[in-house]
Amino acid sequence: MSQPDKLNSEKFIVIVTGLSGAGKTVTLRTLEDIGFFCVDNLPPPVILEFLKLLQKHTTFRNIAIGIDIRVQQFFEEAIKLIKKIKKSYKTEVLFLEADDEAILLRYKETRRPHPLSGYVSDLIEAIKKERAMLYPLRSFSERIIDTSRFNPHQLKSLIRSIYAAEEILPSVIVISFGYKKGVPMNADLVFDARFLPNPYFVPSLTELSGKDKPVRDFVLKQKETIEFLKYIKNFLNFAVSGYKKEGRAYITIAIGCTGGRHRSVVLAEEIAEYIKSLSLNPVVIHRDL
Incomplete structure (x- = not known):
């Protein structure tokens, strides 16, 4: 060689x-x-x-x-x-x-x-x-x-x-998905949101998605969601720092709920916003929306 x-x-x-x-x-x-x-x-x-x-x-x-x-x-x-x-x-x-x-x-x-x-x-x-x-x-x-x-x-x-970046930073993809259709095969990190209160069972929210404000407000006000996001953000802050040091160029973060329409969509958007605060530019994909 x-x-x-x-x-x-x-x-x-x-x-x-x-x-x-x-x-x-x-x-x-x-x-x-x-x-x-x-x-x-x-x-x-x-x-x-x-x-x-x-x-x-x-x-x-x-x-x-x-x-x-x-x-x-x-x-x-x-x-x-x-x-x-x-x-x-x-x-x-x-x-x-x-x-x-x-x-x-x-x-x-x-x-x-x-x-x-x-x-x-x-x-x-x-x-x-x-x-x-x-x-x-x-x-x-x-x-x-x-x-x-x-x-x-x-x-x-x-x-x-x-x-294109002068500095090689990890490229981050955040995917929301439904477990009914399986976990994305290319995911590096997977978070399961199925334990959170489900907007699907609220009649006024059933036909909406996590992109709609009423669903977003419902999910984000739950105490379980607040705690869950706190742990995810702390973990990502630690993990992304390690990925940068390693020179990792590609990270896929997947967040799933049952159908992939409500909770996971809201959380994927929240996670992406947090990733931006780490000076990265994530791509968000709602696989099952």
Whole structure:
């Protein structure tokens, strides 16, 4: 393995890869917006030559390279190529993924063919085949982002928060969810709010959500909520400080209630506001709202 002093520290390479439909195009466009020199879908044998061409140009310090299944005839060479790049440049592999349901919906909205559609019988089979083919590259990635619950604006905001800041600070996502539909798979921290008094059983609040003031007022005035938020904030103040020292770049905080419409929504908004007080810029997602 190359010694750090042999690395070209003047260049930072982000390899953007992942599942088709998981947000690679949005990510590359966002990186380009914040000053990265971006190229997409170059065959692996050409990428090293491309980097050599940029070697003498100090203007291009941050470079993003998109690699995906469209160059599958060269795909087996991708990991070997990345290893070579890492020996010469400061490099990070960013892998974008999403669950099958999210990818299916995105393909139905765009009506574009999947890159593997000509090799399998249907779209679901294509997604499964691609996921299996990309698994070795996923396991080789420094950063994995699940974009299942992100819209393009939220993904763009997250990518900006990761790569545009002068100081590398943790990017925080706060997700509200309902236990009826399961815990978010990508959560780092999970808080359970099901013990709090439930607005659902108040007739005037049942059809409202945690975004509505009457529900918010009901939840936040409960003594249990006040104590719960106090413990959460104290814990996050401690944990986020530790994450910063560790250099952690990505934290997902999930707060759940039974249905994901009332208590968890209110608390997610409160937690996000507290995260802002720690000089961070959280993205809030209400998964089941």
